[in-house]
Structure formats: C-alpha cells, structure tokens
Amino acid sequence: MIPLPRPVPPVLAVGAYLKNTICVTSGDRAVLSLVHGDLGTPKAIAAFETSVESLVRELGVAPTCVAHDLHPDFHSTRFALALDLPAVAVQHHHAHAAAVAAEHGIDAPVLGLCLDGFGLGPDAQAWGGELLQVEGPRYRRLGHFAPLAQPGGDIAAREPWRMASAVLFRLGRGDEIATRFVDQPSAKMLARVIERRINARPTSSAGRLFDAACGLLGLFPVAAFEGQAPQALERLVTRPAVLADGWWIDDGVLDFLPLLETLAACDDPVRGANLFHGTLIAALTQWCSDAAQASGIDIVTLGGGCFFNRVLSEGLTASLSERGLRPLTAVKVSPGDPGLSYGQAWIAGQFQE
Numbered sequence: 001m002i003p004l005p006r007p008v009p010p011v012l013a014v015g016a017y018l019k020n021t022i023c024v025t026s027g028d029r030a031v032l033s034l035v036h037g038d039l040g041t042p043k044a045i046a047a048f049e050t051s052v053e054s055l056v057r058e059l060g061v062a063p064t065c066v067a068h069d070l071h072p073d074f075h076s077t078r079f080a081l082a083l084d085l086p087a088v089a090v091q092h093h094h095a096h097a098a099a100v101a102a103e104h105g106i107d108a109p110v111l112g113l114c115l116d117g118f119g120l121g122p123d124a125q126a127w128g129g130e131l132l133q134v135e136g137p138r139y140r141r142l143g144h145f146a147p148l149a150q151p152g153g154d155i156a157a158r159e160p161w162r163m164a165s166a167v168l169f170r171l172g173r174g175d176e177i178a179t180r181f182v183d184q185p186s187a188k189m190l191a192r193v194i195e196r197r198i199n200a201r202p203t204s205s206a207g208r209l210f211d212a213a214c215g216l217l218g219l220f221p222v223a224a225f226e227g228q229a230p231q232a233l234e235r236l237v238t239r240p241a242v243l244a245d246g247w248w249i250d251d252g253v254l255d256f257l258p259l260l261e262t263l264a265a266c267d268d269p270v271r272g273a274n275l276f277h278g279t280l281i282a283a284l285t286q287w288c289s290d291a292a293q294a295s296g297i298d299i300v301t302l303g304g305g306c307f308f309n310r311v312l313s314e315g316l317t318a319s320l321s322e323r324g325l326r327p328l329t330a331v332k333v334s335p336g337d338p339g340l341s342y343g344q345a346w347i348a349g350q351f352q353e
Helices: 042-059 075-082 092-103 153-157 160-170 174-180 187-195 206-217 228-236 257-264 269-295 310-322 337-351
Strands: 002-008 011-013 023-032 065-069 087-090 110-120 126-135 138-145 248-250 253-255 299-303 326-329
Touching: 002 092, 002 337, 011 337, 023 042, 023 337, 042 075, 065 075, 065 337, 075 087, 087 092, 087 337, 092 110, 092 126, 092 299, 092 326, 092 337, 110 206, 110 269, 126 206, 126 269, 138 269, 153 160, 153 206, 160 174, 160 187, 160 206, 160 257, 174 187, 206 228, 206 257, 206 269, 228 269, 228 310, 248 269, 253 269, 257 269, 269 310, 299 310, 310 326
Parallel strands: 011 065, 065 087, 110 299, 138 253, 299 326
Antiparallel strands: 002 023, 011 023, 110 126, 126 138, 248 253
C-alpha cells in the first residue's frame, strides 16, 4: 500500500494506455496493481480487467467513482465509462503532478513540471512539455513547450529524423530535409506534408523535443523502439553545458529554437548532448522560478517519463534547490505512466469529498 496525504472515499482509477496500472483507494491508502503493459493487446486487456475485479474484491471496498484519462479511445476510458459508477476524467499531466505530490504527503498547491511523450489536453491537442499550477482536484496550465509539428503522427516517436525535419521546417529550411535525410524515402515530400498539416499535428511534447535533438545530431534517425535515441543521447553526456540565449520564454511558452538551430549545425554528438541537457536544465529552472515567484508556490513536482533521465532529473533537482525551491521526484511510484493511476485516484478522491 502507498499512503495518501489524507483519507478519501474509495476510488477506482484505471490509468492510461501505455504501461497501464490500476489503483484502488481505501481510507488514506492506495493500492497499485502490477504493470499490465500497453492496452493494445488482448493479453494486456485481459490482465487489466482481471486486476480491476480482483483488487476491488481483495480490498473489500465499493468504489464511489472511477477515474480515467481524458483520451476517449483508450480501452481504460471505454471500460470506465461502461461501469455503473460516476466517472471522473483526469487530464494526463495533472495526474502525473498529483502522483508525485501525493507520494510525498503534500496536500497543498504545487507547481507541476510534467515532461513526457504524450498526454491529451482538454483542447484535444497533444501535450507533453507542461508547467501546471495544481490545487487539489483542479489545475491551471501556466505554460508549455513551443509546439513542433509531429510528421507521421505516432511513427515520429520511433523516427527522430522526422522531428528533426520539423525543426528545419520551422527554421525556414524545409528545403534541406530531402538532402539531409537522403536515406529516408519519405524525406522528399516531408516539407510539403508539414506545410499542409497532413498527419502532422503540433505537439508540445518534451519527448519529441528529445527526438528532435537526436535527429539533428544523427543519433538513431530510425530507432528500434521509442526512447532508444534519447537514451543514447543521455549516455553521451560528459559535462552538461549551457548555451547562452539558447531559449526564450514568451507568455509562458518555453521555446528552444535557438538551441535546436545550434544542434542542427553541430557535428559532435557529445558536445550536442552536453549542450542539450545543460540548456534544458537551465531553461526549466528559469521557467519554474518565474512561475514560483508569480504564484508564491515553492514546491515543484517533477513527473513524466522524461524524468527517468538521470542527467535531467538530478541536474534539475540541484538547480531548483539552488534557487530556493523544493523539487519533488517520484520515489515509490513511477514518474512515468505506471504511476498515473495513483495520481488519478488522489484527484478523483478529492472530487468525491
């Protein structure tokens, strides 16, 4: 069992799509299931549905509501809406922030820095680089990463050259895509695809920002699995360095275009990895510090799968602490999607009070 900051009514939370878990609350405790995997296979779906039945029965509780992700096409969402229970839709990144806060026993406003690959926003846009102000069951979006096109949709998460191409297009250098990525059959038409917004919706995803950096540095233009290129980028880091003026912040939007332009001209992947990580940490520190000063909130939760990156997590924790802020990281609960149901449950439980 994992403690909650205080007792809440019994809640069933069904997680999201990737690395799914479920969570059931009982008083001031929450129980997380094992990871079922991605809910795109019959095996994972069967394990998910079995867990719901067995966990509720073992705890001997009668849930007062069921919490689910905003995405309408997730099996977990459809399952939740089919139950004879009040349903509470919880935004993906709100749940990430709540999970970290709850694990630390925090029942107070926090700033939630959420960095991951994808979570649906209430505007039906692809979120993933988010700064939220979280107050119990409610949140406000304070800022986000500057959007980049995601050409090819989900396939861009496994083909970093596509996100690099989106950067070149945004720099006004779309004509370079075909020659820079000559080994990719789709490269000749990608600038036109982005321009016409054909399966190239914008995303604020931090995961796709990592992919863009990898693509520009020539690391795994086509990866065997999502995250392979960013993991390689992290391993290259020797000493993070900050690119002066490598970013700007405009009305809460954090834009790394100057950094990405530098990486596009960098022929040393080690130097690029150092610049990317160091500049990312410096920019995030400024972003959070500005929000803390404006809001009066000094607690910053660090949630989302990007915080599996130890260079980022440890560097940012130290940097925020130096600014007098209180950064919180996941310890018992995963910072990624396996911890999402725990955050959903804490949020929905507060709604039921």
